[in-house]
Amino acid sequence: MLSWIQNHSQLLSVGVNAAMVLIWLVYLRLFIQTIRKNERSSILITRGGGQRASAHCMICNMSAQIIYVMSVTVTIRSDNGNATQPITDVRRPSDTGTGGDVRERTHQGPLEPGQMMDLGSFESVIERAYDSAGSGSLDLETGRYCVELLVMAHYASENLPIAATRSFDIRPDGDDPLIVPSSPRTRQIRSSRERKRLWNTLREELYAE
Numbered sequence: 350m351l352s353w354i355q356n357h358s359q360l361l362s363v364g365v366n367a368a369m370v371l372i373w374l375v376y377l378r379l380f381i382q383t384i385r386k387n388e389r390s391s392i393l394i395t396r397g398g399g400q401r402a403s404a405h406c407m408i409c410n411m412s413a414q415i416i417y418v419m420s421v422t423v424t425i426r427s428d429n430g431n432a433t434q435p436i437t438d439v440r441r442p443s444d445t446g447t448g449g450d451v452r453e454r455t456h457q458g459p460l461e462p463g464q465m466m467d468l469g470s471f472e473s474v475i476e477r478a479y480d481s482a483g484s485g486s487l488d489l490e491t492g493r494y495c496v497e498l499l500v501m502a503h504y505a506s507e508n509l510p511i512a513a514t515r516s517f518d519i520r521p522d523g524d525d526p527l528i529v530p531s532s533p534r535t536r537q538i539r540s541s542r543e544r545k546r547l548w549n550t551l552r553e554e555l556y557a558e
Contacts, residue, residue: 390416390504392513394535397465401525402472408500410460416502418466419510420551421456423478426495434478435554436468460502471496471517471528494519495531501547510548512538 391411396404410416424433438455460466468474475496497516504511516531538544 389539390414390502390507390511391537392416392500392502392511392535394498394500394513394515396471396517396528396530397467400527400529401522402475402519402528403470403525404528406468406471406474406498408460408466408468410462410464412504413462414505415459415461416504416511417459418457418500418502420499420501421468422499422501423474424497424499425475425478426497427493432479436474436477468498471519474498475519493521499547501551509541509544510551512544512547514538 389412393407393409393411395407395409397407398404408418408421419437420435421437422433422435424431437457456466456468458466469477475494495516495518497514499512499514501510501512513535515535518529518531520527520529538547
């Protein structure tokens with residue numbers, strides 16, 4: 350056995366070195382994947398304070414770095430059709446304070462990692478979008494609606510804006526309808542093509558003003 354090892358020492362050395370290189374390549378790949386995962390943005394759209402229309406709609410920054418929320422858009426789907434409306438800078442007086450702080454009149458602004466932004470109750474979010482779109486009457490007590498929220502934000506390590514979306518079903522249940530998530534989690538929009546399309550749409554809205 351020893352003589353065989355001595356006779357094939359050079360070949361064994363090459364094999365050991367190749368195995369070590371392979372192991373280091375695997376560790377390097379795992380290391381790069383971990384860094385990319387940690388740098389990847391993540392926005393959570395959820396409800397807080399119950400399961401009814403009076404519950405609040407919350408945006409939470411689950412990324413490792415600060416994000417800057419640029420736009421919040423609501424799409425309401427019902428039997429009467431769809432209505433899409435930005436609610437970034439449209440807030441009812443009842444949802445805000447009476448002070449002069451601009452942060453009380455807009456949903457734009459920076460969010461630290463783990464920080465949340467309150468959009469107001471689901472009922473107020475739906476009514477604001479519906480009123481702004483001029484889509485007629487709104488009856489949450491008997492009508493069935495689906496509400497989709499789209500959040501766009503700037504993230505330091507991304508050239509294009511990041512985005513996330515989540516839908517909630519509105520189910521009639523007396524005076525305070527139920528808010529039921531259509532999906533178990535927020536969908537992160539990571540496709541460059543889709544993010545570019547959303548960015549172009551946002552720019553058109555800004556220039557139109």
